[in-house]
Amino acid sequence: MVSKALLRLVSAINRRRMKLLLVIAVVAYVASVWGNLVNMRSIQENGELKIESKIEEIVEPLREKIRDLEKSFTQKYPPVKFLSEKDRKRILITGGAGFVGSHLTDKLMMDGHEVTVVDNFFTGRKRNVEHWIGHENFELINHDVVEPLYIEGLAKRVGARLLLASTSEVYGDSFLVVGLSTVGQALYHAPEGVEVRVARIFNTFGPRMHMNDGRVVSNFILQALQGEPLTVYGSGSQTRAFQYVSDLVNGLVALMNSNVSSPVNLGNPEEHTILEFAQLIKNLVGSGSEIQFLSEAQDDPQKRKPDIKKAKLMLGWEPVTSHSVFGHQD
Numbered sequence: 001m002v003s004k005a006l007l008r009l010v011s012a013i014n015r016r017r018m019k020l021l022l023v024i025a026v027v028a029y030v031a032s033v034w035g036n037l038v039n040m041r042s043i044q045e046n047g048e049l050k051i052e053s054k055i056e057e058i059v060e061p062l063r064e065k066i067r068d069l070e071k072s073f074t075q076k077y078p079p080v081k082f083l084s085e086k087d088r089k090r091i092l093i094t095g096g097a098g099f100v101g102s103h104l105t106d107k108l109m110m111d112g113h114e115v116t117v118v119d120n121f122f123t124g125r126k127r128n129v130e131h132w133i134g135h136e137n138f139e140l141i142n143h144d145v146v147e148p149l150y151i152e153g154l155a156k157r158v159g160a161r162l163l164l165a166s167t168s169e170v171y172g173d174s175f176l177v178v179g180l181s182t183v184g185q186a187l188y189h190a191p192e193g194v195e196v197r198v199a200r201i202f203n204t205f206g207p208r209m210h211m212n213d214g215r216v217v218s219n220f221i222l223q224a225l226q227g228e229p230l231t232v233y234g235s236g237s238q239t240r241a242f243q244y245v246s247d248l249v250n251g252l253v254a255l256m257n258s259n260v261s262s263p264v265n266l267g268n269p270e271e272h273t274i275l276e277f278a279q280l281i282k283n284l285v286g287s288g289s290e291i292q293f294l295s296e297a298q299d300d301p302q303k304r305k306p307d308i309k310k311a312k313l314m315l316g317w318e319p320v321t322s323h324s325v326f327g328h329q330d
């Protein structure tokens with residue numbers, strides 16, 4: 001009896017224990033599943049955070065670039081005067097990205113006009129006019145002026161005046177008319193009904209001059225800087241007179257605004273021998289280069305000095321920059 005009662009008691013206790021153990025096991029299982037879930041979520045959240053910070057790492061420099069680009073869109077252009085519609089002109093410059101053309105572009109833009117530059121970038125350089133790109137008064141067209149541009153037809157239709165940049169070489173052989181680019185040279189006949197101004201441009205120097213054009217100023221500067229001999233063709237006694245490009249540009253604008261339809265010389269009459277120029281450039285650069293005499297160039301004019309009486313009288317223009325600016329920077 002006693003033993004039966006004892007057995008029942010033990011099994012009752014065991015059942016209770018079993019129940020308790022079962023409850024504990026279930027609770028432990030639920031707790032562990034819950035823990036795992038929480039853990040997984042935090043790993044997931046952690047992962048998401050890591051991905052987010054990775055994306056941020058990549059995106060931030062891009063944002064920085066966009067900010068820089070935005071800044072460059074609102075870039076400062078050189079100062080431009082305001083001109084009323086009546087005074088503002090629309091000006092097309094062929095070869096406007098070249099040495100002289102780009103300086104003329106600068107002057108006309110700063111004076112408040114609307115300028116369209118046409119250039120094939122053969123000798124012109126985009127960087128010569130890049131500081132105007134995006135300006136509302138400026139347009140840049142890539143076009144080879146050897147292809148017809150029908151400038152005369154356009155000039156006639158809109159009643160525009162045509163400025164022709166001719167060369168002082170006309171005093172040599174033929175009458176050459178050049179645009180402000182070295183290509184597109186052609187014998188020229190002004191069309192009926194189009195007002196034409198003709199500038200005879202003498203030797204010019206200044207910033208943006210083409211370093212490898214083989215002309216004397218660029219040759220001597222390059223040679224002096226590289227410590228190579230300065231190559232003087234012939235005895236060096238031939239003379240030239242060089243004008244600074246800003247003087248030329250002022251002369252071109254004065255001519256364009258004048259009523260002078262015959263050719264006008266634009267140059268600086270300050271005349272020197274080529275040997276003197278070699279010495280001057282050598283000293284300005286502070287170069288130890290020698291001066292080397294080579295054989296004389298073919299058909300080389302022995303003297304060239306502009307007579308600028310007409311420009312002085314009819315345009316009220318004369319150069320104001322002397323050769324001492326040879327070392328001048330843009």
Ligand SMILES: O=c1ccn([C@@H]2O[C@H](COP(=O)(O)OP(=O)(O)O[C@H]3OC[C@@H](O)[C@H](O)[C@H]3O)[C@@H](O)[C@H]2O)c(=O)[nH]1
Pocket residue numbers: 167168169201202203214215216217219220231232233234238240274297300301304
């Ligand atoms: O390395 C050189 C280069 C040139 N020279 C001499 O320097 C003088 C000037 O020569 P450049 O070539 O610079 O210029 P040029 O005066 O001969 O003609 C230049 O300017 C006028 C424009 O009309 C011409 O189209 C252009 O070529 C010449 O006597 C030439 O023989 C040198 O002694 N050494």
